Amino acid sequence: MSNYKIQSSKFDIWTLDFDIRKMLILGIETSCDETAAALVAGGREILSSVVATQLDLHSRYGGVVPEIAARRHAELIGYVIDQAIVSAGRTLGDVEAVAVTARQGLVGCLLVGAAAAKTLSYARRIPLVGIHHIEGHVFANLLSNPTLPVPHVCLTVSGGHTMLLLVEAPCRYRVLGVTLDDAAGEAFDKVAKFLGLGFPGGPAIEKAAREGNGRAFRFPRPLLRAGNLDFSFSGLKTAVINAVRPLMTGGKPLPVADIAASFQEAAVEVLVSKTLRVALETGVKAVSVTGGVSANRRLRQAFTQACQNKGLEAFFPDLSLCTDNGAMVAAAGYARLNRGEVAGLDLDVVPSALMEL
Amino acid sequence: MKVLGLDTSSYANAIGVVDDGRVLADFTYEARTDSLQKIVTNIDAVLSETGLALDDIDGFGIGLGPGSWTGIRVGVTVGKMLAYSTGKPACGVTSLEALAYDAREVAETVCTVISAGARDAVYAALFQTGEGGLSRVGDYYVGDVAGLARLGGRGAVYVSAWPPLGEKLAEALGAGPDYKIINGVPRGGTIALLSAARLALGQPDDALALAPLYLKESTARAMQAGIIK
Structure with a gap:
C-alpha cells in the first residue's frame, strides 16, 4: 500500500490510501487532432481506449487546423471521457487518478483536456498529473511490450514530432536529436498533398509506395552524414516537389508510386540510420519507435532488419497505440504518480516544452 | 437551490x-x-x-x-x-444575456457588446425587459463597432464588456446626449x-x-x- 499526500496549490491536503499496483487511471489526450481518453489499471492493463479522430474535419485542409481541432475537442471531451469509463464497465467513482497531456502540442487543444482533467481531479478529489506528450508515446511502446528494456533509444515520429531520445531510466530522458524544421509525418503529409494523395499523408504514401520503385528517384538524405543527431525533413519535401514539378508539364501521367516509394525510402533511411548510429554509440540493447509514423510498415521492416543486423532488438507499439491515445497518457501518469509526482490544480499547458524536466 | x-x-x-x-x-x-x-x-x-x-x-x-x-x-x-x-x-x-440582465433596470431595451478580439470587431445583441422577463430581440450581431449604431438605434443604452471598447463605441456613435454607454462584465x-x-x-x-x-x-x-x- 502506498500512502499519498496530495497537496494542491492553495487549499486542502488530501491523503489517499490505495494499492498503486492496481490504481485505475483515466488518461486524457487532446494535444492535436484526436480527442482521446482511456482507463488503464496499474499502468499496464488497458480497460478501455476511446479515440475520436477528427481526420474528416481536417482532410480538406491537408493538415490540422488548430482552431477547428480545439472546437471539436470542446464538443467531444465529455462524451469521450464518459465513453472511456462506461466501455470499461466502470463508474466515475472507480477512477483513482487522472493524467492529462499538458505539455507539447497545440495550445488551444491542450487546454481543453487540461481543463477537463483538473475539474475531474478537483470534483472527485483524485490526484492529477500532467504529462509531456512525447513521454506518452514512450509509454505507448511500454504498454505494448512489457519486456522493453531500459535503457533504450526511442524515436518518436509523428505528424507533429520527430524526436530521438535516450531513455536512461524510467522517466529519465536525454534528448539526442530533434527535427530542425518539419516533423517526419508533416513531410509525409505535405508530399501526399502535393501528389494529390489525400490526408493524412502517412498511410496514403505507404499505400502508393507499395506499387512503386524506391530507387526510381534519388532524393536527398538530409543531415544523414552530419555529426549531430538532428533531422531535417523540409528540404526533402522541397526536393521531391522540385523533382516532380518538371514532370507535370509533359502531359504524361505522373509516376506517383515511384515518387512515393522513393520519398519513403529517403525518409526511412535517415530515421533508421541515425537511430541505429546512436543506439550503437550508447551501447543500449534495444530501439523503440513510436508515434503515428511508426505504423508505417516499410519503416518497421527497415528498423527490424537493421536492428537484427546489429544485434539489437526493435520494439513497436500495437497499431492502435501508434497515433495519439489516452492509454499512453494514463500509463505515463501511473509512472509519474508512482514517483509521488502530482500536479496542482493550477496546472498550466505548455505548447513547446522541454522533455528533460 | x-x-x-x-x-x-x-x-x-x-x-x-x-x-x-x-x-x-x-x-x-x-x-x-x-x-x-x-x-x-x-x-x-x-x-x-x-x-x-x-x-x-x-x-x-x-x-x-x-x-x-x-x-x-x-x-x-x-x-x-x-x-x-x-x-x-x-x-x-x-x-450577452448576462450583461443585459445586469442592466435591466437602466432601460427597457439595451444593446450588449463583447469584443471579438481583432480591431473593431464585436459580438452584440439587443435585449428587451418586459413582463415575461428578459428576451433577445432579433439575431446576434457580428461586425464592427460602427455598425452598432444601427442595431441600437437612437436613445439606446449600450453595455460594453471592455472599457476600451466603450470608448471606441462612443467614438463611432458620435457626440450626442441620446445614447448611454455603460461598462460591465x-x-x-x-x-x-x-x-x-x-x-x-x-x-x-x-x-x-x-x-x-x-x-x-x-x-x-x-x-x-x-x-x-
Whole structure:
C-alpha cells in the first residue's frame, strides 16, 4: 500500500490510501487532432481506449487546423471521457487518478483536456498529473511490450514530432536529436498533398509506395552524414516537389508510386540510420519507435532488419497505440504518480516544452 | 437551490454562487492568458468563502460566450465536467444575456457588446425587459463597432464588456446626449441567477452537449467556404 499526500496549490491536503499496483487511471489526450481518453489499471492493463479522430474535419485542409481541432475537442471531451469509463464497465467513482497531456502540442487543444482533467481531479478529489506528450508515446511502446528494456533509444515520429531520445531510466530522458524544421509525418503529409494523395499523408504514401520503385528517384538524405543527431525533413519535401514539378508539364501521367516509394525510402533511411548510429554509440540493447509514423510498415521492416543486423532488438507499439491515445497518457501518469509526482490544480499547458524536466 | 455560475468569455473571468435568488458570492478577476490556471482554484476559493462545499451545489450555470474563443472553451469545459463529476444539472447562458440582465433596470431595451478580439470587431445583441422577463430581440450581431449604431438605434443604452471598447463605441456613435454607454462584465452571480431560474423551471441543458457560442466560423473554415478571402 502506498500512502499519498496530495497537496494542491492553495487549499486542502488530501491523503489517499490505495494499492498503486492496481490504481485505475483515466488518461486524457487532446494535444492535436484526436480527442482521446482511456482507463488503464496499474499502468499496464488497458480497460478501455476511446479515440475520436477528427481526420474528416481536417482532410480538406491537408493538415490540422488548430482552431477547428480545439472546437471539436470542446464538443467531444465529455462524451469521450464518459465513453472511456462506461466501455470499461466502470463508474466515475472507480477512477483513482487522472493524467492529462499538458505539455507539447497545440495550445488551444491542450487546454481543453487540461481543463477537463483538473475539474475531474478537483470534483472527485483524485490526484492529477500532467504529462509531456512525447513521454506518452514512450509509454505507448511500454504498454505494448512489457519486456522493453531500459535503457533504450526511442524515436518518436509523428505528424507533429520527430524526436530521438535516450531513455536512461524510467522517466529519465536525454534528448539526442530533434527535427530542425518539419516533423517526419508533416513531410509525409505535405508530399501526399502535393501528389494529390489525400490526408493524412502517412498511410496514403505507404499505400502508393507499395506499387512503386524506391530507387526510381534519388532524393536527398538530409543531415544523414552530419555529426549531430538532428533531422531535417523540409528540404526533402522541397526536393521531391522540385523533382516532380518538371514532370507535370509533359502531359504524361505522373509516376506517383515511384515518387512515393522513393520519398519513403529517403525518409526511412535517415530515421533508421541515425537511430541505429546512436543506439550503437550508447551501447543500449534495444530501439523503440513510436508515434503515428511508426505504423508505417516499410519503416518497421527497415528498423527490424537493421536492428537484427546489429544485434539489437526493435520494439513497436500495437497499431492502435501508434497515433495519439489516452492509454499512453494514463500509463505515463501511473509512472509519474508512482514517483509521488502530482500536479496542482493550477496546472498550466505548455505548447513547446522541454522533455528533460 | 444553490447554483454556481462561471464565465470566462471576457478579459475578466467570473465565478458566483447564488442561493434561492440571493447572491452569496460574486467574484470577478482579470484573466487574460491564465484563465486555465486560475479557474479551478478560484472556484474552490469562492466556495470556501461562502462556507459551501462543492457537493452542496445543486446546479451549474455556464457562460457560453460569445467572446474569447480560447477563453470560453476553458469555462465551458470546466462547467460541463463539474456537472458530470457531481451528477448535478447545468444550464448554458450567453455572455450577452448576462450583461443585459445586469442592466435591466437602466432601460427597457439595451444593446450588449463583447469584443471579438481583432480591431473593431464585436459580438452584440439587443435585449428587451418586459413582463415575461428578459428576451433577445432579433439575431446576434457580428461586425464592427460602427455598425452598432444601427442595431441600437437612437436613445439606446449600450453595455460594453471592455472599457476600451466603450470608448471606441462612443467614438463611432458620435457626440450626442441620446445614447448611454455603460461598462460591465458578464458576472458569475448573474449567470448563476439566470441558470437557477431555468433549472427551477425544470429546463436544464444536456451538460455534456454544451458547446461554446462562437458566432463565427474559424478563419480556415470561413476561407474554405468562400465566406472570407
